Amino acid sequence: MWFKLSPKDKALANLLKRSAGDFNFDETSAKFRLLASINRLDQKPAPSFHITRVMWYSTAFAALVITASTTFAFASNALPGDKLFALNKFGEKVILTLPLPVEQKAKVQEYIVTNRLEALDKVDTEDLETVKESDESLMTAVDAITQNKTRLESMGKTKQAETLEKVLDQLQTKVENKENTIKEIEKRAKDEPTREKIREHLKKIEDSKQKARLHIKRFQNQEGQSHGQKPEQD
Amino acid sequence: MQESEVQKLVAEAQQGDSQAFGSLYDLYAKQIYNFLFSKLRHQQTCEDLVHTVFLKSWTNLRSYTPRPNAKFSTWLYQIANYTLIDHWRMKRPTAELEEIENLAAFSTDPEHYEEYGYLWKAIQDLPLSYQTVLDLRFRQDLSVEETAAIMNKSAVGVRVLQHRALQALKNKLKNII
Numbered sequence: 001m002w003f004k005l006s007p008k009d010k011a012l013a014n015l016l017k018r019s020a021g022d023f024n025f026d027e028t029s030a031k032f033r034l035l036a037s038i039n040r041l042d043q044k045p046a047p048s049f050h051i052t053r054v055m056w057y058s059t060a061f062a063a064l065v066i067t068a069s070t071t072f073a074f075a076s077n078a079l080p081g082d083k084l085f086a087l088n089k090f091g092e093k094v095i096l097t098l099p100l101p102v103e104q105k106a107k108v109q110e111y112i113v114t115n116r117l118e119a120l121d122k123v124d125t126e127d128l129e130t131v132k133e134s135d136e137s138l139m140t141a142v143d144a145i146t147q148n149k150t151r152l153e154s155m156g157k158t159k160q161a162e163t164l165e166k167v168l169d170q171l172q173t174k175v176e177n178k179e180n181t182i183k184e185i186e187k188r189a190k191d192e193p194t195r196e197k198i199r200e201h202l203k204k205i206e207d208s209k210q211k212a213r214l215h216i217k218r219f220q221n222q223e224g225q226s227h228g229q230k231p232e233q234d
Numbered sequence: 235m236q237e238s239e240v241q242k243l244v245a246e247a248q249q250g251d252s253q254a255f256g257s258l259y260d261l262y263a264k265q266i267y268n269f270l271f272s273k274l275r276h277q278q279t280c281e282d283l284v285h286t287v288f289l290k291s292w293t294n295l296r297s298y299t300p301r302p303n304a305k306f307s308t309w310l311y312q313i314a315n316y317t318l319i320d321h322w323r324m325k326r327p328t329a330e331l332e333e334i335e336n337l338a339a340f341s342t343d344p345e346h347y348e349e350y351g352y353l354w355k356a357i358q359d360l361p362l363s364y365q366t367v368l369d370l371r372f373r374q375d376l377s378v379e380e381t382a383a384i385m386n387k388s389a390v391g392v393r394v395l396q397h398r399a400l401q402a403l404k405n406k407l408k409n410i411i
Binding site for chain 2: 005008009012013015016017018019020021022023024025026027030031033034035037038039041
């Protein structure tokens with residue numbers, strides 16, 4: 001085998017062994033210096049940070065991220081009345097507090113309202129909660145978008161204001177399409193108090209729709225003629 | 235001293251017992267010094283490096299875990315080898331180390347070193363890794379596995395390095411003798 005020493009190599013290895021010996025070394029003073037340094041460090045040996053501990057922390061962090069993201073992913077599909085709906089609403093609120101451009105925020109709000117309105121189709125019998133959430137999300141969205149639109153117009157940012165106007169237009173169209181659905185839910189309601197509450201929400205939804213229309217140019221003339229008023233300035 | 239007794243001292247030192255660590259120093263300081271001096275050949279530098287090696291081993295002592303085939307001395311040599319490589323990279327071109335001291339003058343048996351002067355001269359010109367493998371394998375009489383652990387190489391890698399180092403040493407000796 002190539003790694004076995006040849007006779008010449010063995011002789012050389014023996015020569016090396018024989019040449020070994022000690023060099024003069026003042027061990028005592030070196031030891032004194034070392035112990036003084038150790039005392040100066042004034043600490044016990046540093047605790048080791050084993051790779052297992054790093055792996056444990058990494059695994060725990062990964063598990064936390066996976067659990068949180070999975071829960072939020074499930075919650076994002078939760079409808080009003082579901083157990084995870086509160087988490088879904090919380091997630092939406094967090095997104096809306098992010099420093100996003102106003103157009104982006106308006107689109108997020110439109111997405112939220114659309115989800116709430118679509119939830120109305122999934123209601124089997126009467127569901128006051130779903131109607132209430134539709135009303136509240138629409139009102140919040142219309143208030144925020146109209147406010148931002150007015151602010152942008154006053155700053156001369158007409159292009160951004162137009163984007164918000166389109167979002168308002170889409171919202172009012174979607175609401176208009178769902179008004180009959182809400183009326184159906186109202187009819188299916190078991191008792192009069194529930195029906196009354198659904199009617200109240202429907203009224204508020206219509207008010208929000210009207211408010212949105214006041215900010216949409218194609219409605220402004222006819223609204224102005226019918227109501228005899230100018231577009232609302234927030 | 236048996237390795238089990240060494241491990242007992244290590245365990246005490248790991249608990250912060252500097253006296254136990256002092257005993258470990260007494261056991262291995264000379265070996266580490268010889269290992270370093272045979273390559274650097276400068277007393278003050280080697281004393282400083284021995285100090286550095288033991289200080290590093292003290293501060294990292296908790297990370298040392300005894301294994302069946304890894305003695306405490308293997309771990310110490312490993313630290314010494316890394317310290318030597320670091321020093322070699324940083325200081326080798328300086329004038330200080332170019333003025334290499336006469337080995338015989340610093341040996342406990344000057345006549346012995348005079349006798350092998352030609353061998354030391356030949357080794358001195360070899361690359362550091364060749365000097366290290368020859369020192370560990372033949373002067374310190376360590377196994378291939380221990381040498382591999384110290385030099386952070388595989389056993390095959392150490393055998394290859396040892397073969398090359400012996401060939402290089404033979405060539406040097408041909409030119410000298």
